Amino acid sequence: MGEVSWIKLKVGMFDDSKIKYIEGLPERDTIITIWVKLLTLAGKHNEQGYIMLSKNLPYNEEMLANEFNRSLNTVRLALQTFTTLGMIEYDDGILKVANWEKHQNIEGLEKIREQNRLRKQKQREKQKLLENNHVKSRDSHATEEELEEEKNREEDKSPSLPYKNIINHLNEQADKKYKHTTNKTQGLIKARFNEGFTENDFLKVIDNMVAEWKGNEKMEMYLRPETLFGTKFESYLNKTVVTNKKGDSYLDRLMNGEE
Template sequence: MSEITWIKLKTDMFENDKIKLIEALPAADTIIVIWVKLLAAAGKANLNGYIMLTENIPMNTEEMATIFNRDINTVRLALQTFQRYGMIEVEGEAVRIKNWEVHQNIDGMERAKQLTRERVRRHRERKKQVQLEAPNEENHSNVSVTLRNATDIDKELDIDIEKEIDKEKKDIVPDKSDTIPYASILDYLNEKANTAYRATSKATQQLIKARFSEGFTEHDFYKVIDNKTTTWLNTDFAKYLRPQTLFGTKFEGYLNERVKGNENVRGSNGSTAGESKPSLRGFCSN
């Protein structure tokens, strides 16, 4: 995707009749925030108003709830509202901002796409030239001199390409300096709920990291998992025993629920110093 760092917002957007109708809804503020987040996501994707996770994968409702850090039911309500008022178009899982080309600077966005394609093309040509001109070590020094004599523009383009490559690597390679126990938490959830969620999922890691940044601890995650598996397992709510529900914005509420059978499971406010991680098979009695 050709990333755009800006979008256009009209200064009179709150005078629009559709926005006024939305402001009359109970969850008005959250719905309007979701609208702005959709506009920003469409600009970032730069694919004619489509809300995309990657260039080929549209962002679905659950992914929106996680990335936008909003309750999934509110996101569903927002999308239904936007669709009713003709603000979005829905094609399967794909969501597109209606009349995107009317409200945004399409020429500027298309120019950004062309520049990105040109950077990639020139980068590949230079790599190919290096391979052709440096078949052995004897020619390597000459090639290095040639590359060092590249124009300032070429150097800047190389830097942009390297940044894009680094960004893609960060999306799929876990940060080794990150000490958050993603694997332990997901292993515990999978065993308790009989699921198979991956600790390498970027969306799941973002949720867990957000809770750790708020001061919650590893043991808090185990308690939330115990509380909700005790109340939801083998019920219609079992489908919600998933990271985006358990580790989302309602985490503190789940943590402080008084669930029969889990009274002796302590979270961050009651853990003793040096208390070790519970066994996956015996953290609490059910």
């Protein structure tokens, strides 16, 4: 089917029990954002809920990470959550939004397909006329973007911030192998320093959450820079540490009304 310009989102979306479950997770905002992006992507290509780049090419995890500008681990975590909740399914290995008809009005799609076909035809004709100028302009713009990205990378790698000390501490305490030179990781650390936090604050956040999550099969995956140094950094810093000896997760306790 052709691309559509809208999908249905109910005003009571956040009253849904599955969404409420997701809101109890440490990376709830990111996971919900990926869910909405999946819906819009399914609507964009409109193949009965299948997540497709083209008619014969389905999206995989790596392609979705690139499409959504998220890390591969974050996309995998989100897809695992959606699969567990029955929000997505795999049909012969192809990712599909479950109950797609809930999110899309089937009526009028034939008209939309025809409109899209005519629109794309006009775009192709216009593209042929402007191709040479467009390529030159695009190449020039790409060069400027590359220079800006290189400048940002150099700024993020500034030795004035203790990236290595922080990540080494995380690796030692959580038995991980994260790199302190990763742009995403440095960006998170730099953002928290810009908010006034110190190196000792980072070390305490790591110690707090390692004490609570390490050894817990469900929660140990969150011992990573994207979770620890993200928007909940301050709450982790001020958290009263509860060492988890029985293996029950924060999420389990949350669902049981213990948090």
